Amino acid sequence: MSNVTATPNLFANPVRLLAPMEGLTDPLMRQILTQIASDGGRAYDWCVSEFIRVTQHVLPEHVIYKYVPELKTKSQTDCGTPIHVQLLGSDPEMLAHSAVVACGLGAVAIDLNFGCPAKTVNKHRGGSVLLDEPTLMQQIISAVRQKVPADIPVSAKIRLGYTDMSNMDDIRHAIADSGADWLTIHARTKTQGYKPPAYWDKIQAFTTLPIPVIANGEIWTPLDAQNCMTQADTQHLMLGRGAVTHPDLISRIDTVDTEPLAWEKLIPYQIDFLNGEAKSERMLMGRYKQWLGMLSKGYVEAQNLFNQVKRERTVAGALKQLSEFID
Numbered sequence: 001m002s003n004v005t006a007t008p009n010l011f012a013n014p015v016r017l018l019a020p021m022e023g024l025t026d027p028l029m030r031q032i033l034t035q036i037a038s039d040g041g042r043a044y045d046w047c048v049s050e051f052i053r054v055t056q057h058v059l060p061e062h063v064i065y066k067y068v069p070e071l072k073t074k075s076q077t078d079c080g081t082p083i084h085v086q087l088l089g090s091d092p093e094m095l096a097h098s099a100v101v102a103c104g105l106g107a108v109a110i111d112l113n114f115g116c117p118a119k120t121v122n123k124h125r126g127g128s129v130l131l132d133e134p135t136l137m138q139q140i141i142s143a144v145r146q147k148v149p150a151d152i153p154v155s156a157k158i159r160l161g162y163t164d165m166s167n168m169d170d171i172r173h174a175i176a177d178s179g180a181d182w183l184t185i186h187a188r189t190k191t192q193g194y195k196p197p198a199y200w201d202k203i204q205a206f207t208t209l210p211i212p213v214i215a216n217g218e219i220w221t222p223l224d225a226q227n228c229m230t231q232a233d234t235q236h237l238m239l240g241r242g243a244v245t246h247p248d249l250i251s252r253i254d255t256v257d258t259e260p261l262a263w264e265k266l267i268p269y270q271i272d273f274l275n276g277e278a279k280s281e282r283m284l285m286g287r288y289k290q291w292l293g294m295l296s297k298g299y300v301e302a303q304n305l306f307n308q309v310k311r312e313r314t315v316a317g318a319l320k321q322l323s324e325f326i327d
């Protein structure tokens, strides 16, 4: 049964979410992307943290803070977008206790990852490999649901299967019996990886569940978003790589005829990014180049800038290139 007390009005309107993407939507990128969305007039309803792996121990507070520093600011990014904490693991008790620690730090919702395709993670019985063990999935979600305060939602994020879609029915039953408050579906199997297409129509099989279903996968344009909603039979969407490549995608989905965000308008956000916090300058530069690389799909200017910045090692150097580029 769904825990109705935990989802007051979250789904009163179609939700638009920023996907968890390990190594991509880190705290700084979440900060920038949620700000662009908010400034563009359609804020994300929430975003989800990169997964935090739970193995043999309950997560210590400092680890949770490291992944989700927003917990120190009311569990919101600077522009006020809430963040949900995502956990990944296979031990129901460890996950449940870790979720309780996260809630003690101010987590406003817990999401459980059953979609990660990484070999090391799967080898240790975590992420998408659990789609082949629906009973364990159910036990994990139930254990977390029972331990976490009733007013804090617990959700699950899945793919359509591990190697194929043959046990979608079992997965659906597991979710139905788990007490999950909602479900996000990346419309591919683990074997299908991140390659197009995404099988949005397969999501429909889950919309008979008495909980909200959020569709995800391969949404790059407003038209993709419309097709996805129609085929999946849900109004709720999570945006992944498309939101990094086209940071204004969210505002263009629901407002037809919105002009795409001009390159010049993106420059101040890039400056903010380069002035943001990171473990090291090297890492920040790596992240910036990664973002420019993705922006190149949407902006020719980004491709040109990328070519100028790619050998640059310092933030000061990148900022100089950016200012010369503006000139």
Ligand SMILES: Cc1cc2nc3c(=O)[nH]c(=O)nc-3n(C[C@H](O)[C@H](O)[C@H](O)COP(=O)(O)O)c2cc1C
Binding pocket: 019, 020, 021, 022, 023, 024, 049, 050, 051, 086, 113, 115, 116, 157, 186, 194, 216, 217, 218, 219, 238, 239, 240, 241, 242
């Ligand atoms: C680099 C990268 C890292 C990801 N990390 C996570 C993660 O930490 N947790 C998760 O649930 N999904 C993760 N995903 C999956 C995305 O949340 C999303 O389901 C997937 O990218 C499909 O959406 P898209 O086609 O719009 O990108 C990751 C995807 C990418 C590309």
